[in-house]
Amino acid sequence: MDIKQLRSFITISETKNITKAAALLNIVQPAVSRQIHLLEDELGVVLFERGRHGMHLTDEGKILEVYARRALKEIEAAKVELTTSNGTLQGTINVGILASLSELLSVSLMRVIKKKYPDVNLKVSVGYSGHLTEWLEKGDIDLALIYGTDSSKFIDIQPIVRERLWIIGPYNSDLNYNCPLSIKEISEFPLILPYAPHRLRSIIEQGFNSENCDLNICAEINDIQVQKQLVKEGFGYTILPLVSMKNDLQQKKFKMAPINNDSFYRDIALALPNTRHISKLVHTIALEILHCSRVAVEVKAWSGSEWIGK
Known part of the structure; x- marks a missing residue:
């Protein structure tokens, strides 16, 4: 198995056509076919189903695709790091950010990167903590800001910020910024919450269980914008x-x-993979994320939070 074979394999999986793949790879079609046949012979599996409507990955092909993309990405990252001259950072980095934090941190991070590292291409993947963790383990993203949990055999976790949770209601409600509510009082409210296994839902359930109170759920939605819209229109409250x-x-x-x-x-927490090499680019951008986060906390832009990082 070599790089040329993997590139041919990925290109065919995307185009579903050997002729188109050969044109994109700038090599003749028989050479592409031979690379795939050699790859299938080495692995002892069929990677593509060949039919009238093109070439589609088999189940075995889908498994290889995950590893092939990861391998090619790591090779390209190594090439960029080794060939970068004068210590200038360059390349593409994919940062995962929780949906609730993306508006606060994406712009400030982009501003820093464009000013200090103009040759770096920033990609931001927004998602829920579970999705970000999965993407990080698979190598689809390079680092992430997620809910703080214990480190695993795949990911190292560094808690950096602690946020209080608030009960949120429509503007015509009686909620008061200066008047805390007990869990018992909140248990009377119809709640619009994300559904399990969303980490925020788990935190809320644990808090209610600690005081032997039941959640009064009126809607379960894993979309923060929809949750807020329903609250705004008076359907209930959220946390x-x-x-x-x-x-x-x-x-x-x-x-x-x-x-x-x-x-x-x-x-x-800032999450980094511990199963692959952390490049200079990823390490540097991780430090910039920490700085942007700390500044946001210190200037009160990150409302209701405190810095707990080292």
Whole structure:
């Protein structure tokens, strides 16, 4: 198995046609066919189903595709790192950010990168913590800001920020920023929450269980924008960190109140893979993310948070 074979394999999987793949790879069609046959012979499996409508990956081919993309990405990253001259950072980096943090941090990070590292191409993947963890383990992203949990055999976790969770209601509600509510009081509210196994849902359930109170669920939606829209229109209340409500609160679309329970917080952590080499580019951008996050906390742009990083 070599790089040329893997590139041919990936190109065919994308074009579903050997002729098109050969044109993109700038080699003759028989050479592409031979590379795939050699790859199939070496692995002892059939990688493509060949039919009237093109070539489609078999189940075995789909398994190889994951590893092939990861291998080619690592090779390209090594090439960039080894051939970069004068210590200038260049290349592409894919950063995963929680949906609730993307608005706060994506712009500030982009501003820093364009000013200090103009040859770096930043990609931002927004998702929920579980998705970001999966993408990081698979190598689809290079690092991420996720809910703080214990490190695993695949990922190293560095908690950096702790956020309080707040009860959020429509603007015509009686919630008061200066009047904390107990879990018992909140248990009377119809709640619009993400569904399990969303990490925020787990935190909320643990808090209610600690006081033997039941959740009064009126809707379960794993989309923060839809949750907020339903709250705005008076369908119920939700529980979120203030950072996810920053612009909405300034525009007086909602009211909120603190929760009188010490377990209602979430930790945000910087996550890096521990199963592959961390390039200079990834290490440098990780430090910039830490700096942007700390500044956001210190200047109160990251509302309702405290810095817990080292």
